[in-house]
Amino acid sequence: xxxxxxxxxxxxxxxxxxxxxxxxxxxxxxxxxxxxxxxxxxxxxxxxxxxxxxxxxxxxxxxxxxxxxxxxxxxxxxxxxxxxxxxxxxxxxxxxxxxxxxxxxxxxxxxxxxxxxxxxxxxxxxxxxxxxxxxxxxxxxxxxxxxxxxxxxxxxxxxxxxxxxxxxxxxxxxxxxxxxxxxxxxxxxxxxxxxxxxxxxxxxxxxxxxxxxxxxxxxxxxxxxxxxxxxxxxxxxxxxxxxxxxxxxxxxxxxxxxxxxxxxxxxxxxxxxxxxxxxxxxxxxxxxxxxxxxxxxxxxxxxxxxxxxxxxxxxxxxxxxxxxxxxxxxxxxxxxxxxxxxxxxxxxxxxxxxxxxxxxxxxxxxxxxxxxxxxxxxxxxxxxxxxxxxxxxxxxxxxxxxxxxxxxxxxxxxxxxxxxxxxxxxxxxxxxxxxxxxxxxxxxxxxxxxxxxxxxxxxxxxxxxxxxxxxxxxxxxxxxxxxxxxxxxxxxxxxxxxxxxxxxxxxxxxxxx
Amino acid sequence: xxxxxxxxxxxxxxxxxxxxxxxxxxxxxxxxxxxxxxxxxxxxxxxxxxxxxxxxxxxxxxxxxxxxxxxxxxxxxxxxxxxxxxxxxxxxxxxxxxxxxxxxxxxxxxx
Numbered sequence: 001x002x003x004x005x006x007x008x009x010x011x012x013x014x015x016x017x018x019x020x021x022x023x024x025x026x027x028x029x030x031x032x033x034x035x036x037x038x039x040x041x042x043x044x045x046x047x048x049x050x051x052x053x054x055x056x057x058x059x060x061x062x063x064x065x066x067x068x069x070x071x072x073x074x075x076x077x078x079x080x081x082x083x084x085x086x087x088x089x090x091x092x093x094x095x096x097x098x099x100x101x102x103x104x105x106x107x108x109x110x111x112x113x114x115x116x117x118x119x120x121x122x123x124x125x126x127x128x129x130x131x132x133x134x135x136x137x138x139x140x141x142x143x144x145x146x147x148x149x150x151x152x153x154x155x156x157x158x159x160x161x162x163x164x165x166x167x168x169x170x171x172x173x174x175x176x177x178x179x180x181x182x183x184x185x186x187x188x189x190x191x192x193x194x195x196x197x198x199x200x201x202x203x204x205x206x207x208x209x210x211x212x213x214x215x216x217x218x219x220x221x222x223x224x225x226x227x228x229x230x231x232x233x234x235x236x237x238x239x240x241x242x243x244x245x246x247x248x249x250x251x252x253x254x255x256x257x258x259x260x261x262x263x264x265x266x267x268x269x270x271x272x273x274x275x276x277x278x279x280x281x282x283x284x285x286x287x288x289x290x291x292x293x294x295x296x297x298x299x300x301x302x303x304x305x306x307x308x309x310x311x312x313x314x315x316x317x318x319x320x321x322x323x324x325x326x327x328x329x330x331x332x333x334x335x336x337x338x339x340x341x342x343x344x345x346x347x348x349x350x351x352x353x354x355x356x357x358x359x360x361x362x363x364x365x366x367x368x369x370x371x372x373x374x375x376x377x378x379x380x381x382x383x384x385x386x387x388x389x390x391x392x393x394x395x396x397x398x399x400x401x402x403x404x405x406x407x408x409x410x411x412x413x414x415x416x417x418x419x420x421x422x423x424x425x426x427x428x429x430x431x432x433x434x435x436x437x438x439x440x441x442x443x444x445x446x447x448x449x450x451x452x453x454x455x456x457x458x459x460x461x462x463x464x465x466x467x468x469x470x471x472x473x474x475x476x477x478x479x480x481x482x483x484x485x486x487x488x489x490x491x492x493x494x495x496x497x498x499x500x501x502x503x504x505x506x507x508x509x510x511x512x513x
Numbered sequence: 514x515x516x517x518x519x520x521x522x523x524x525x526x527x528x529x530x531x532x533x534x535x536x537x538x539x540x541x542x543x544x545x546x547x548x549x550x551x552x553x554x555x556x557x558x559x560x561x562x563x564x565x566x567x568x569x570x571x572x573x574x575x576x577x578x579x580x581x582x583x584x585x586x587x588x589x590x591x592x593x594x595x596x597x598x599x600x601x602x603x604x605x606x607x608x609x610x611x612x613x614x615x616x617x618x619x620x621x622x623x624x
Contacts, residue, residue: 071582075562078589082558085596089547205577212578223572224565224582231566238562242555262608265601272597276590498527504539505611507618 005146005323012331013161016177020165023173030367033170034101034346035256040175042263046270048175049254051182053080053245053271054278055336056138056306057398059185060329062279063312064305065227066286067298070217072227073286075234077279079241084272088265091246094417094503096255096264102343103252103409104351110416110499111424111491114356119431121351123408124249126435127401128344129382131250132337134397136386138306139333141394145307146326151390159383162338166345166375171257174338181335184328186278192309192325193281195316196288207287214291221290233466237399240470244402247409249343250336261506288312304393341378349374392457396447399468403442407473408434411481417503422481423491430481437476441469530618539610546603550596557592561585 031037040048058080065073099106104120136155143154165173200207208222215221228234245251255264289298289308292315301307310329314322349371354362362370389397412430415422442448444463450456466472502508530536564571564585571582 071565071586074583074586078558078561078586081593082554082589085551085554085593088597088600089551204579208578208583222578222580222583228566234562234566235559238559242558262604265604269597269601272593276594280587280590494528497531500540501527501530501536501614501618504543505536505614507615 004319008323008327012327019176020169020173023169026172027170033371036171036175038259040257042266043270045258045267047182048178049271050274051178052250052339056333060306062282063285064308067289067308068305069227070221071224077282079238081276081279083242083245086246088268092255092264092268093261096261097503097506101350102346107416111427113424116427117351119428121347123431123435124347125344127405128249128340130397130401132340132382133385133389134394135333135337137389138394155386159379163379165338166341167372174342178335181331188325188328189281193284196284211287211291236466236468236471240403240406240468243406243410247405250339253343285309341375344378345375400442403438403470407438407477411477415481420496421490423485425488426481426485429484433480434477438469438473441473535614
């Protein structure tokens with residue numbers, strides 16, 4: 001075990017626990033627990049959104065994918081970033097104006113119906129779980145590699161820590177852990193990028209020229225098409241990337257941590273600058289790893305390329321930088337998983353328990369208790385799933401979460417805000433069609449089936465040809481919502497007008513409501 | 514939870530608000546900005562994967578070994594940041610219009 005790495009890991013854990021301790025003193029009401037009482041500034045929330053977004057998949061996954069397959073890895077960076085325009089233009093402000101604690105609140109503001117709330121909560125929990133299991137599997141593999149701890153114990157350590165953050169510190173702790181981590185991650189990435197750029201004499205043309213001869217792909221490293229060969233699959237992936245973000249529960253609940261729509265907008269703008277700067281730097285990470293670590297060493301450490309960034313840090317800055325980057329990667333996973341636990345737990349405790357089981361008649365104390373127990377429950381379930389999912393591909397689980405979010409959540413969010421005729425039946429059918437079709441298409445896709453034994457989860461011929469279901473399931477989600485609406489009575493026009501006014505002016509939120 | 518003044522606002526009264534000139538202006542200005550911008554950025558975004566998936570035109574080098582694909586990819590970043598700034602500027606106007614609508618609602622509710 002590496003001494004420097006170990007002490008930096010302990011330092012990061014200690015720092016986050018101190019944050020949680022101070023946050024726990026402030027967390028008294030359900031509003032504190034779910035949304036930090038809407039008290040974050042635009043800058044703080046922007047950093048926290050960026051932190052929630054720059055997960056292990058981004059930091060470790062994209063750097064590795066660029067290092068191994070060149071340009072195609074950069075598609076992820078572009079899609080993840082441009083997605084924020086969808087969030088900024090269409091979703092952030094109305095969501096802040098209509099919602100209280102969860103995404104279901106916003107839909108229920110228009111359709112006061114248990115079915116709608118229940119299905120929305122179900123979607124949130126499904127998406128959060130896929131995302132969470134992906135992060136936990138990544139965390140387990142990372143810690144095993146860095147500290148030599150068994151996979152099962154690694155997952156347990158991460159699981160216990162994230163539960164502590166959420167249960168004791170709620171959204172306040174989760175946000176501050178996220179902010180601190182975002183700053184550390186940006187710092188680490190910046191240092192490595194500058195070092196890589198210096199090695200290429202601060203010249204882009206030199207960098208492109210050298211990397212060409214450094215990888216086995218040669219010239220084609222610089223061209224698209226190494227990883228994504230089927231044109232439709234490329235487009236389908238890009239569709240899910242750009243539309244998925246606006247339906248991700250742990251990103252959406254971030255908009256309830258600020259006081260009004262202008263602050264929500266500001267936080268998206270800050271997040272977009274930070275995320276953009278970060279994703280530009282993934283080029284340096286990927287190219288640097290390809291040129292200075294080499295494909296053989298990257299693949300030897302982890303077949304999916306997930307260790308490219310830490311290995312690059314080791315080559316450039318020795319043991320200390322390696323330890324620092326690894327500890328930050330660990331903090332990244334912890335913080336993102338805490339955000340996911342919170343989004344799943346709030347969907348369960350707030351939407352199912354408080355609104356459906358108790359019909360809105362639960363005392364503040366009972367609600368708090370439910371939220372905390374729900375967090376513990378969600379954490380236990382995801383730890384158990386992560387132990388079984390050890391062999392699953394992390395990128396596959398994340399892309400599944402994006403596809404479900406884009407197919408099941410986004411159509412309903414948009415139609416609730418923008419479509420006058422939309423009604424309860426449409427919302428329920430849309431969400432169910434999006435959820436079921438995206439899951440079903442993945443089940444029969446090449447991500448699950450491969451004729452070569454061991455290349456995918458099951459051996460056999462895939463019925464659906466695309467690895468990413470977005471191009472079919474997203475239109476199906478919209479279609480389900482539209483057909484469901486057309487086959488039933490139109491919704492109350494006055495009520496839609498109420499939503500229209502509140503969503504666009506924030507009139508329902510003003511004066512500390 | 515509505516602020517006190519607006520608590521006596523029935524749903525039917527929101528329909529009156531929707532019909533006011535102020536609110537119609539807010540919606541019209543928003544639509545005129547957001548709709549074309551959204552169409553534009555989606556077209557710009559999807560033109561990259563469509564071009565790389567079906568053609569090789571972007572594989573040609575532009576400066577040294579840097580190909581058009583990388584330049585186009587970088588342009589996506591510039592576009593995102595630029596649209597963010599433009600939107601921020603325009604949103605100030607939307608906020609002003611929204612303030613006016615709310616002020617009228619408050620007046621109406623207390624009368």
